[in-house]
Amino acid sequence: MRPRSIRGTALAAALCVLASAPLAHPALAAPGKPGDPRHSAGAAGIGDPYFPAQGNGGFDVKHYDVAFSYDPATKRMDATTTITATATQDLDRFNLDFRGPKITDLNVDRHRASFRRDGQELVVTPRLKLKNRKSFTVVVKYAGTPPVITDPDGSIEGWVPTDDGAFVPGEPQGTPAWIPSNDHPTDKATFTFHATVPEGVTAVGNGQLLSQKTRKGRTTFVWDSTEPMATYLATVTIGKFKVATSKTPGGIPVYTAVDPALATQSAAVVARIPDIIGYFTSLFGPYPFASAGAIVDRAPNVGYALESQTKPIFSSAPSLSTMAHEIAHQWYGDSVSPKRWSDIWLNEGFATYAQWLWTEHNGGATAQQTFDSSDNYGRDAAAPFWQTVTADPGTADLFGDVPYNRGAMTLHALRGKIGDTAFFKLVKDWAAKHKYGNVSTADFIHQASSVSGKNLKTFFDVWLYRKGKPTTW
Numbered sequence: 001m002r003p004r005s006i007r008g009t010a011l012a013a014a015l016c017v018l019a020s021a022p023l024a025h026p027a028l029a030a031p032g033k034p035g036d037p038r039h040s041a042g043a044a045g046i047g048d049p050y051f052p053a054q055g056n057g058g059f060d061v062k063h064y065d066v067a068f069s070y071d072p073a074t075k076r077m078d079a080t081t082t083i084t085a086t087a088t089q090d091l092d093r094f095n096l097d098f099r100g101p102k103i104t105d106l107n108v109d110r111h112r113a114s115f116r117r118d119g120q121e122l123v124v125t126p127r128l129k130l131k132n133r134k135s136f137t138v139v140v141k142y143a144g145t146p147p148v149i150t151d152p153d154g155s156i157e158g159w160v161p162t163d164d165g166a167f168v169p170g171e172p173q174g175t176p177a178w179i180p181s182n183d184h185p186t187d188k189a190t191f192t193f194h195a196t197v198p199e200g201v202t203a204v205g206n207g208q209l210l211s212q213k214t215r216k217g218r219t220t221f222v223w224d225s226t227e228p229m230a231t232y233l234a235t236v237t238i239g240k241f242k243v244a245t246s247k248t249p250g251g252i253p254v255y256t257a258v259d260p261a262l263a264t265q266s267a268a269v270v271a272r273i274p275d276i277i278g279y280f281t282s283l284f285g286p287y288p289f290a291s292a293g294a295i296v297d298r299a300p301n302v303g304y305a306l307e308s309q310t311k312p313i314f315s316s317a318p319s320l321s322t323m324a325h326e327i328a329h330q331w332y333g334d335s336v337s338p339k340r341w342s343d344i345w346l347n348e349g350f351a352t353y354a355q356w357l358w359t360e361h362n363g364g365a366t367a368q369q370t371f372d373s374s375d376n377y378g379r380d381a382a383a384p385f386w387q388t389v390t391a392d393p394g395t396a397d398l399f400g401d402v403p404y405n406r407g408a409m410t411l412h413a414l415r416g417k418i419g420d421t422a423f424f425k426l427v428k429d430w431a432a433k434h435k436y437g438n439v440s441t442a443d444f445i446h447q448a449s450s451v452s453g454k455n456l457k458t459f460f461d462v463w464l465y466r467k468g469k470p471t472t473w
Ligand code: ARG
Pocket: 001, 002, 003, 151, 153, 155, 156, 157, 171, 172, 304, 305, 306, 307, 325, 326, 348, 399
């Protein structure tokens, strides 16, 4: 869920993709040797206009193994991250995104590599050049306090210390606070976390708990995220938690960690997780991951919730509707993720519409009533709300009302336009076809048109690309 209306200045979106075309005369040197002109630097960004420095070119990450200890009292982290990646070009240099503490050692394929840091870019020059299509391993050791990151909308993310640990949201750019990474939703990877914390403190990561062992007053939690995950959905949130486990009706294990101070207040909502998953499974198709759950923490300075994969994180006790929103994201956002940040309505519009559907199913307002309400279509035509473009809200309004509410209105209007049968087939097919993948608004328009057999160009133009309150569609 979005933060309570926090606004900031938009980032100037200057593209800074480095040229990476191979030079001529490849016969001058053997591949992999210094001076080989066929090797070049990977691009410093993936080319997303909203966050030009995000992601990197020249490789594709397969797995992150993140091993660290963290002491809530001193806020000190000692970490070793091992990245397994495949080169997508011959490389003599590549970048990672990293905003974390001091690097003490960096190896590529077991050889010490040289590196320099430039803002969020970690520029790595391996001793031996990397060949296209070959796998390579990067080991980064670092220690210190990971930073809190402020977003263009003024909200905070990254590594946010709490009274008893740390709250760790990563959307849209917080994960490099604690993991050197290829930080763009288009490079999904599997993750393993080994988190060591003082005994009595719990470290809760994405995926399944493989082991939990206490030795000499410290407990190591090993979490395994076996399905591909976008970096922004990674978390290891740390604190004193009341842990409970259960199963959904379909047999998916549910792990919940709740701050004891919020236990009473959030019990009824947390208890509905299996029901919500059951209802969304009936609408959207199978739950996409091997595990589920939630982390309810006290991080008042964060003020929003995030759909961290398999375990959404809440910075305060969630409402039932917010819980439904974050669970819906597991299908739309987490399994099916955007290709570009400007496509954020495909996350937030879907999760918000799912919230409307859940509310109706749970005996509250109907989706039509929510559509008509003063938060939505009932807004005055002169309201500034109608002046943001749904499919291109800009970085300061990425998590503003428009991608959420106008996004959800778009889906409700589409349902009216193509009928329930085509609409619910579309949202189910969308989740199935793009499972663990990345999508654009154009992909959605294409799929909606093909499922419904209708020409929807004007419809989507009016709802997604034009300013102003739609009147006919
Ligand atoms: N995706 C989250 C949600 O709707 C909100 C994330 C807000 N992040 C931010 N940096 N403002 O559940």
